[in-house]
Amino acid sequence: MTVLLTVENLTQRFGGLVAVDNVSLDVEEGSIFSLIGPNGAGKTTLFNLVSAIFPPSEGKIMFGERALHKAHTHQLAEFGIGRTFQNLAVFHHATVVQNLLVGLHHQLKANILTAPFFWGRPRDEEIKARRRVEEIIDFLEIEHLRDLPVGQLSYGLQKRVELGRALAIAPRLLLLDEMVSGMNAEETEDIARFILDIRDEFGITVMMVEHDMGVVMDISDRIAVLDRGQLICVGEPGEVSQNPDVINAYLGKK
Amino acid sequence: MRTGNHIESYPRHISLSDNPVVWFWLVALMAAMIVLPAFSGLFVLGLAIRILIAAVGAIGLNLLTGSTGQISLGQSGFLAAGCYTTGLLIADYNWPPELALPMSGIVAAALSFLVGIPSLRLKGLYLAITTLAFSFIITQFLLFAEPITHGPYGVRIEDTVLFGFDLADPTTMYYFCLGILVLVTLGVLNIMRTRVGRAFNAIRDQDIAARAMGINLTTYKLTAFAASSFIVGLAGGLMAFQFRFINVDIFSVTLAIEALAMIIVGGLGSVAGAIIGAAFIILLPEFVGDAIGLLPAGISDVLARGALEIKGLLIGLVIILTLRLEPDGLIGVWRNLKRYWSRWPLSV
Numbered sequence: 001m002t003v004l005l006t007v008e009n010l011t012q013r014f015g016g017l018v019a020v021d022n023v024s025l026d027v028e029e030g031s032i033f034s035l036i037g038p039n040g041a042g043k044t045t046l047f048n049l050v051s052a053i054f055p056p057s058e059g060k061i062m063f064g065e066r067a068l069h070k071a072h073t074h075q076l077a078e079f080g081i082g083r084t085f086q087n088l089a090v091f092h093h094a095t096v097v098q099n100l101l102v103g104l105h106h107q108l109k110a111n112i113l114t115a116p117f118f119w120g121r122p123r124d125e126e127i128k129a130r131r132r133v134e135e136i137i138d139f140l141e142i143e144h145l146r147d148l149p150v151g152q153l154s155y156g157l158q159k160r161v162e163l164g165r166a167l168a169i170a171p172r173l174l175l176l177d178e179m180v181s182g183m184n185a186e187e188t189e190d191i192a193r194f195i196l197d198i199r200d201e202f203g204i205t206v207m208m209v210e211h212d213m214g215v216v217m218d219i220s221d222r223i224a225v226l227d228r229g230q231l232i233c234v235g236e237p238g239e240v241s242q243n244p245d246v247i248n249a250y251l252g253k254k
Numbered sequence: 255m256r257t258g259n260h261i262e263s264y265p266r267h268i269s270l271s272d273n274p275v276v277w278f279w280l281v282a283l284m285a286a287m288i289v290l291p292a293f294s295g296l297f298v299l300g301l302a303i304r305i306l307i308a309a310v311g312a313i314g315l316n317l318l319t320g321s322t323g324q325i326s327l328g329q330s331g332f333l334a335a336g337c338y339t340t341g342l343l344i345a346d347y348n349w350p351p352e353l354a355l356p357m358s359g360i361v362a363a364a365l366s367f368l369v370g371i372p373s374l375r376l377k378g379l380y381l382a383i384t385t386l387a388f389s390f391i392i393t394q395f396l397l398f399a400e401p402i403t404h405g406p407y408g409v410r411i412e413d414t415v416l417f418g419f420d421l422a423d424p425t426t427m428y429y430f431c432l433g434i435l436v437l438v439t440l441g442v443l444n445i446m447r448t449r450v451g452r453a454f455n456a457i458r459d460q461d462i463a464a465r466a467m468g469i470n471l472t473t474y475k476l477t478a479f480a481a482s483s484f485i486v487g488l489a490g491g492l493m494a495f496q497f498r499f500i501n502v503d504i505f506s507v508t509l510a511i512e513a514l515a516m517i518i519v520g521g522l523g524s525v526a527g528a529i530i531g532a533a534f535i536i537l538l539p540e541f542v543g544d545a546i547g548l549l550p551a552g553i554s555d556v557l558a559r560g561a562l563e564i565k566g567l568l569i570g571l572v573i574i575l576t577l578r579l580e581p582d583g584l585i586g587v588w589r590n591l592k593r594y595w596s597r598w599p600l601s602v
Contacts (some may be wrong), residue, residue, distance in 0.1 A: 051466060077468025089463035091456060102452050104470035110448040116441035123450050127264045129449075145370050165467065 004205050005050070010059035010069075012045055020056070021229035027173075027222075031180040032199055032206045034216045035228035041135040043209040044086060046179055048227070050081050050207070051076055056075065063173065065073065077106040082166035083175035086209075090162050092151035097141060097159050098149055100133045103168025132211060136164045139201075140194065156187035163194065164214060167202075176208040182217055188212060192219055225249065263477040270443055287432055290427045296546065299424045305432035310438050312452045312516040313525055314485030317442055319514070320522035320565065321451065322478040323458030324373055329513040331389030332362045332483045334505035336460040336490020338396055339499045341409040351416045362487025365392070365481040370479035374472055389510060392506075396502045408501035411494055421495040431492055438485055442525050445481070454478055455523075466563035515569045519576050521583030530584050538572065539565040 005027040010019040016077055020042045027033045043172045049056050062069040066079050069238045076083075082103070091099050106240075108129060110122040137143055140160055145153060150161050159179060176195070180188040192215050198204050210216045216223060216237070223240045225233040227249040233240055240246055266272045291299055311333060318324050334359035343349035343357060369388045373381050396403045403409075414421040421427045445451045453474045456464035465471060492499055512535055520531020542564065546557045557564065580586045 016474060053462070071464040072470075073462075074468050074470045076466065083466050085463065085466075089460045089466075091459040091463070093459065094452075094455060098452065098455075101449075102456050102464070102467050102469075105449050108449040110450055112445070113483050114449055115445040115448040115450045116446065118444035123265075123268070123445075126268045126448060129269050130264045169467065 001028040001030070003027065004047060004063065005207070006060075007046075008060040008063045008070075009064070010049060010061065012042075012049060012054075012059050013220070018229050020226075021156055022047065022059075023226070023229075023231045025224055025231060025234055027205060027207055029172075029205050030199065030203055031221040032195065032208070034220040034223045035209045035226065036211070036213075036216055036223060040228070041249075042229040043226055043228040044177060047083075047175055047209055047249070051081065058167070059145065060069045077103075077169045077171075080170070080172040081173035081175065082168050082173075083167035084159070084162045084179065086177040086178055086181070088155070088158055088162060090150045090165070091156050094147050095149055095159050096137070096153075096164075096231065097130075097133055100136055100164050100168050101129055103165040104129045106134060107170065119176055133168065136167055139197075140164050140169075156183045156190075158186075159191070160194075163191070167204075171204055173205045173207060176210075177209060178209055180210065180212045189214060190211055191215075195219060256581040257451055258517040266268075268447060270447075284436075285492075288429075291428055296424060299428055301536065303424065303428050303431055303496060304534045305533045306428070306435050307496060308513075308516065308536055309529045310431070310435050310492065311489035311513055312520070313435075313438055313442055313488050314482045314489060315513050316517045316523065316525065316528040317485065317519075318478050318482035320517050320524070321458065322444065322475070322482075323452075324478060325367075325378060325508045326385040326482075327382050327507070327514070328369055328385030328389040329486060329510040330505040330507065331385075331392035331510075332366070332388075333490040333493065333509065334392050334396060334502065335362045335365050336487030337493045337500050337505070338409065338490075339487070340405060340491035341411050342403065342493040343415070344411050344413050345409050351413060351421075351495075355416070355488065355495075358491030358494075359484040359487040362490065363407075363484040366479040366483035367596040370476045373475055373479065386507070386510070389505075389507070393502050393505055395546065396505075406502070408499055409494075411500070412505070412578050414495055414498065422498065427495060427561040430495075434488065434492065438488070439529070442485070447527070450477070452473075458523075474494065490601045512569060515573050519572050519583050521585030524583075524585045527583050529586035534584065535569065535572075538568055542568060 004028045007023060007025050010020055010023045011018065023046065035046065037043050048054060049147055050061055050068060052068050052073050052075070056069050059069065063079060063081065071079070091102065108125050110125065114122050140163065141165070142157065142160060145157065150158055152159065163176070163179070179195070180191050183191065195206055196219055199206055220237055222234060223237055224231060225240060225246050232245045232249060233243045235243070256536035261267055261272060271277060290302060294302070311329065315326060315329050319326050339358040339361040340351070340354045343354040344351055349357070369385050372384050376384055379534060397405055410458065416430065419426045419430065421430055453464065453469045456469055457471060493504070497504070516535045518529050518531070519534055520529070521527030543561065546554050549557070565578070576583055582589070584602055
């Protein structure tokens with residue numbers, strides 16, 4: 001197995017608070033990698049560092065040859081990294097199709113000088129983009145919702161659209177921040193199935209932050225546990241659930 | 255009752271409208287616009303020209319404020335920049351009007367970087383104030399840089415012949431403005447259905463998500479400012495041919511507020527809304543003026559003396575009414591009517 005993402009001695013301080021403390025980990029290509037930990041453990045901060053929302057205080061993040069600790073957020077799509085957000089960040093007024101089309105942004109070429117004349121290449125690429133979007137709609141089973149404004153959909157479906165938008169990037173690495181929070185059992189099961197399919201059908205590596213232990217234990221290949229910014233354990237689901245440090249972090253010492 | 259909208263090919267999906275009824279009415283509207291000068295007097299034609307130019311300006315502002323979410327009170331500054339560029343290039347530098355008009359768009363677009371760059375860090379109200387300050391700087395510059403801009407004396411434009419057509423003739427001017435409006439409308443509609451337009455909307459709705467989708471905020475905010483200002487600058491250039499004597503007084507803050515009123519009343523983010531809004535805001539004082547004329551002589555005299563104040567009041571009133579009753583503006587009312595009609599008797 002080749003390593004797709006390497007995090008090396010990563011530290012992030014916010015004033016006096018050390019949100020991520022000297023964390024190192026590897027994510028293998030084609031795996032589902034989960035990041036868990038109690039509230040305030042630094043999971044989302046680590047995620048934001050990987051998606052270059054802000055630069056780390058110290059340490060390196062390498063995605064193949066690319067140095068993510070020096071990158072700008074808008075370059076990630078081009079590198080092949082897609083993400084969803086903990087608090088839904090879909091475009092509410094736009095339809096499902098329009099939301100997904102935004103994910104294709106970096107694969108298209110129209111600019112302000114060619115766009116006003118909608119023939120030739122801008123038109124051809126729009127047709128191609130529409131076709132690609134239909135494939136994603138088909139995959140996520142949201143055909144009947146395509147022309148509805150996303151704001152009108154249920155929370156679970158909005159999350160699904162957000163997942164589709166990240167897929168439209170055609171990523172090698174997909175970052176999912178608390179995908180199933182606030183979903184009912186059926187929606188959760190759907191999403192878990194989609195995540196497995198995304199890995200198996202498209203070969204996309206998935207890295208996710210998740211609180212739903214059922215999902216984490218069922219579908220993860222590897223799990224990393226963070227507590228107060230420190231990495232306390234990395235391993236397969238079976239190992240992690242037996243690890244005394246992990247039990248301490250979640251339940252407290254006996 | 256219609257059961258649904260069935261589209262069978264991708265090109266139809268991305269066409270401006272795949273509905274033949276829409277195209278029929280558009281053609282009918284264009285035909286009516288084309289024959290209008292044959293039936294109307296000078297007054298109506300003058301009003302029509304004002305609407306066409308205002309619509310071009312409103313589409314430009316709408317691209318920035320409605321579609322990209324960057325509130326601008328600098329409309330009068332960009333209009334002034336465009337208007338004076340055309341005026342001065344023709345009057346002082348003997349440029350042919352064919353070149354002076356596009357130059358007004360280019361100069362306004364270049365000036366837009368002055369406000370575009372602060373906009374990378376400023377949002378909402380703070381950006382609005384910055385654009386307002388920009389507009390004051392422009393008008394003050396025009397007033398005091400007398401050696402370049404003729405200062406308070408204004409600029410008179412003698413050469414108004416474009417490609418052999420004299421824009422001093424109202425009918426020619428009307429057709430010319432109509433042509434520009436059609437081109438600008440098509441251009442902006444096209445922009446909005448490519449990745450550029452989607453990037454604008456994404457920045458308006460969720461800027462962090464937009465960045466995660468690969469949209470470079472710096473590039474696209476500056477692009478929105480430049481494209482919007484280019485169009486507004488063109489509208490300003492058209493104003494130079496409309497007045498043929500230009501003066502800084504035209505470009506007051508009220509003009510910027512009127513422009514905002516047009517896109518709010520018409521419907522933010524909609525090209526058709528900007529055109530309808532422009533027509534509405536230009537015609538409103540005319541209709542109210544006529545209505546006042548019908549009142550008994552004593553009252554109508556008093557009201558006629560305060561015509562300017564009444565106009566300001568009315569614009570404020572329609573903005574408040576729009577925001578209160580239908581935030582999507584007139585175009586929203588139209589969409590609701592359409593939905594009601596096509597779903598009847600199941601509509602609520």
